[in-house]
Amino acid sequence: MKQMVSFVLNGIPVEVAVKPEATLLEMLRDEIGLTSPKCGCNHGDCGACTVHLDNQAVKSCLVLAMTVQGREVVTLDGITPSQGLHPIQQAFYEKGAPQCGYCTPGMVMAADAFLHRNPHPTLEEIKEALSGNLCRCGSYEKYAQAVLAVANGEYGPLPEGREQDV
């Protein structure tokens, strides 16, 4: 029996009927039709489904949909500007980081949450922060360098409107 869950999705209040056992990933993809969070393992191993829940990066396959009641969910769609690209997207694009691209939405979301938490990281900190996001094409080098370039301000400031984690 489906139940209603109300939350803010990419800045817009929504109300969705879901099965109680559904995950946030299943709700986003199957009920709402947002396909930017990808399902790579449904096990919390790969990070392709990473979204922001109350400004924290979470693996949406590990979050029960019912638990986002009253909370704020942001997918890649929510940080993609209507014109142009977010600095992390721009860096990934220009540096040629994505190959097959399947891990990319999760990678952008993980990197964005991390840079808001730690705006001036070292390369080692970037690697550690993103190590929960698998890329089978093995584009780690270009992803890490792109995040470092964003941190160094080469792609402009990160958009405001995100609270620092405590």
Place this chain on the structure above:
Amino acid sequence: MFNAIGKPIPRYDGLGHVTGRTIYVSDVTMPGTLTCKVLRCPYYRARIVSLDVTQAKRMPGVYGVITREDVPYNRFAMVPDNHVLAEEITRYRGQPVAAVAAVSKEAALDALAKIKVEYEELEPVFDPEKAMEPDAPQIRPEGNVHLFDGTSPVRRVRRGDIEKGFAEADVIVEGRYTTPCEEHAPLECCSTLAYVDESGKLVLYSKTQGVYFVMGDLANVFQLPMNKLKFIGNTIGGSFGSGNSVATDHIAGLLALKTGKPVRYTLTRAEEMMFTTISTPWIFKIKDGVRRDGKITARHVEVIHDCGAFTELGLYAAEKNANLVAGANLIENLAVDTHMVFTNKLPSGSRRGFGVNVGQFAEQVQLDRDARAVGISPMAIRFINAFHEDDISHVGNRLRAVSTIETLQGVADLAGISLEEQYRTMSSKEVEK
């Protein structure tokens, strides 16, 4: 010199990738799509004594249940010996036995639980060397050992006079090397959305990496002409060779044809790991004759390719390996003996590096052993034996644009290795007399 070539132009699909707007096969939905789930054999080798799907067909929400009886032509793959749905004898754990299309995942799984199968478990064989023994369980009617050209249990590569070569050697060096079962693990799992369009054409949104590579095969399974079969896709979340083997297209297509409704068949990560083709194990036994100056005077390579349960792409891998396993070295006296053996594991698929990287692992580790045996450096032995321009490869074709020496020099430069004068100035274009 060039206008467009050599330019670091961002990916054609890069904007889609970074914004999440790229649509992969597993993102596509259609109204009224049924979910497919597959019943798999739990044993490595078994006889199906009885199979009864009567109850499953009566389950709520079930639109179609298929077994081998429902498959127009049950054989498929590059060498079409694999079974779409299991026949009497199963040969690997997880071989598909029956498939269900139902209104939901839950309804499909409930229906699978109602399929009655009685198995007689048979003794399996996993180790390719054991499978070659005469008293091993015979897992194929044709025997466990593949016959090359239909006649020979060995694929031979021969060059020069290997006995003479070994006689010229100062040292004989032997090594045995193995590689394991490896998975492609693309991040997007294998997936198909199949439906029949307004003209009666079967349309497959497919994660294949070769639409025409599998089209003839699948047209045969469905017994449809190619103009009644359409593939959509060609933008996929990684493949690394996995997409050369059919894992979902055939079953999804059959169920769409049977039910007349769209059918989605997506593997879970566990299914992708456990039940799709893999890079199966290899064994390499290398015996080299090496002269004190580092020249390899003779090499014998014995290869055993564990092909798994069906041929799939294993024969291709074995043939490719045989051509290249002696490495980027000029070996004047060479013998390669390749065997391909069937065992009760997943079939040998194509995996990036395809029979070559496994062989070159063995060959390059052996080369270091050779160098140590005669007391020269790993760099030196590679320069000494390197192919040059216009050398004849181990299987008889002339090599052009050869760069073993130049890439060694290039990597030495990157790594800050100062090469000895004779190697620093060596060229693929000039051969020392």
Place this chain on the structure above:
Amino acid sequence: MIRTGRGISTIYYPSGFNGGRDPDLVSLRIKPDGTIDVSNASCEMGQGLKNVVVQITAERLEIEPGQINFDNTNSDTAAFSMDTAGTRSTVIVGNAILAAADDLIGKLKTFVGEKLGVPAAEMSYEKGRTFITTQPEKGMTLAEIGAASNYGGVFLMGTGGYLPEPAPPRDPETGATLPSKIMAYGSCVADVEVDDETGVVRVINLYNCYDMGTVINPLQAEAQADGGNIQGIGMALFEDLAPRFPERMEPYADSFTDYIIPTFMDMPQHSATSFYENYDPNGPYGAKGCGEMVVDTQSPAIVNAIYDAVGVVVDSLPATPEKVLRLIKEKKSK
């Protein structure tokens, strides 16, 4: 104690199917505004096919890459491709593009020549413009041709194919055949750290020099090389579905928890790749294929580096801590 070691490897890899016989076809069509549609059914799985197609087409037609559209989306409209595998697409699709582009240019010359009353043989094509060789000011741009042909009811399509030379049947005695006329080459130096108390191996530096002929797109070539390093590290150190094989098949991995693929933390601390662009006359603009060649050098170089560090040969992949430690102990007990 942490011990360091350095290892080397050198490999080669063919472009195209083993033994040839793997053709591809390409069609080039001109839209009313003069932009170009390229059609071929090869798959984009991350390797960068689409840029290779666009850049080779742009090079041959001497136009901007932005003027080209690539359609591979479905088998009803995309031209035949044998497969997207075997390190073949750059070379075989690339050569098919060259054939199709030559065919299109010939048709453009005929089309414009007829409009201007001049035989095709007296026409030239340069930078998207088709003109009378002796009177370069008299001619038509692609945009003009696109409008004139489409709205004039004339279908201008360049078609072409490429078939790598088929190998002779393999000689049953010598094994002689023709695997591929195009071979790419690569050499690697790996530096590792081995903890001789735990058996854990870390890749510190990975250097590769690759000859993939002319590099079509350096961003993508680097990405392929980086990815090859990561997959090569996986093959060298981690990846094994059935670690107790051949004794038994269980346990068998069913998740990324059990089947370990490299993460950001397994990247080499430093990696560098250089390209030795040895022009191959059989490849389009001298290019060779690279997709599978870049995943070959790492595992032998790493295993050779482990020997350099701790004096044991890991002759069975992957070089797990368990295996490395066992070999170190066996060596000490001798």
